[in-house]
Amino acid sequence: MKIVIIGSGYVGLVTAACFSEVGLDVWCADVDEARVERLRRGECPIFEPGLPELLSRNLQAGRLHFVTSAAECVEGAEAVFIAVGTPEGEDGRADVSHVLEAARSVGRVLNGYAVIIVKSTVPVGTTAMAGRAIAEELRARGVEVPFDMASNPEFLKEGHAVDDFMTPDRVIIGVESARARDMMSELYRPFMMTNDRMLFMDSTSAELTKYAANAMLATRISFMNDIANLCERVGARVDLVRKGIGMDRRIGPKFLYAGCGYGGSCFPKDVKALIATAGQHGYEMEVLRAVERVNERQKRLLFDKLAGCLGEDLKGATIAVWGLAFKPGTDDLREAPSLVLVRQLLEAGCRVRVFDPVAMENARKVLGNDVFFAADMYDAALGADALAVVTEWKEFRLPGWKRLRGAMRRPVIVDGRNIYDRERVRSEGFDYCRVG
């Protein structure tokens, strides 16, 4: 069976690689010519564990193809996934123009029945809107081609994307026809061999499920950050409070970690978009407004803690930053708390030395020559007055304490992800400060 994926970013590429791995003939279309060129050469343009191997195996097997337009590949496809970006637009609303343009590009060439699936995270009503855009293009061509729309939001996590796609917790599918439902069942059956985790619903509910899931996760993070800040004021320890509540099966242990705020390409924009959708329907999402406010404050917390440790005026201080990616396992810097901290430090007149195991290349594009890009984590700490740990990469978890102590001018660690044991770090002669 031939399928098309429009957009070859984090979601499109993983979707394409995984569908080709189970035997489908997958064509991937992206308007970014340089990206397509790299993909054709077998280069993986993003850091995602397991993805390069899948890409090269399926390219070699002839099951995976990369092109620069839908026009080159939609003919004969039975399913077309739209997986283009939906960045933050005006007033926090999701900008769905890429989705609609992708839909139009399909409508301009569609010549036989296909299910068109919106995989991008989109506000309610967008799948139907994309369907109308396709219908308009077909009318303009003067042809009648049957097609169905489906909403199939993606829940993969960067850094675990291939595993998440191969063995998903659940696959949410919004369809309005039996034919589309059968097609979606067939496509996802290879990923459901042990038990069926496909949940069918209408497209509107499917679209909203994605936003509700991200909003719930963001809420847990901001809630724990609020609790952590209170812990600091009353002398409690948030790591103990976290364990204490996480053992309650109604609450569960996941997504309860306090830290320096959430970032990434999804939570910030999706929370804003959900608030905006509600606003358009005359409803105020009060919980989510607070979730956002807490997160914005939390992203600035490390700077305040550094100032507290080193004295109010940070001018001229050298600060080492470990971790730039918005979370471990990815080179994605979108909305990363590290960027907020680095900018605050630069504004305060600090010298900043940064290190990240995989995000250095992307960081250079964003931070330019304003910071020193260190060769490794100890190089970043060289001559530093303080070290801020912003991303909890595994290799930061058990550093050589003596080597680190020897590299730094002053032994101060501000741990934005609570990865160290406070007694242990203090026993090595460091001033140590964490969240909560």
Ligand SMILES: NC(=O)c1ccc[n+]([C@@H]2O[C@H](COP(=O)([O-])OP(=O)(O)OC[C@H]3O[C@@H](n4cnc5c(N)ncnc54)[C@H](O)[C@@H]3O)[C@@H](O)[C@H]2O)c1
């Ligand atoms: N990144 C994640 O972890 C994640 C997880 C779940 C859902 N999502 C959602 O999936 C969608 C895609 O996210 P992403 O992170 O993969 O985005 P991305 O920015 O990494 O990739 C989008 C790709 O689409 C291409 N594109 C844009 N317009 C196009 C068009 N008209 N035709 C062909 N290609 C086009 C771009 O060139 C780019 O390569 C978003 O809605 C996002 O919210 C992302």
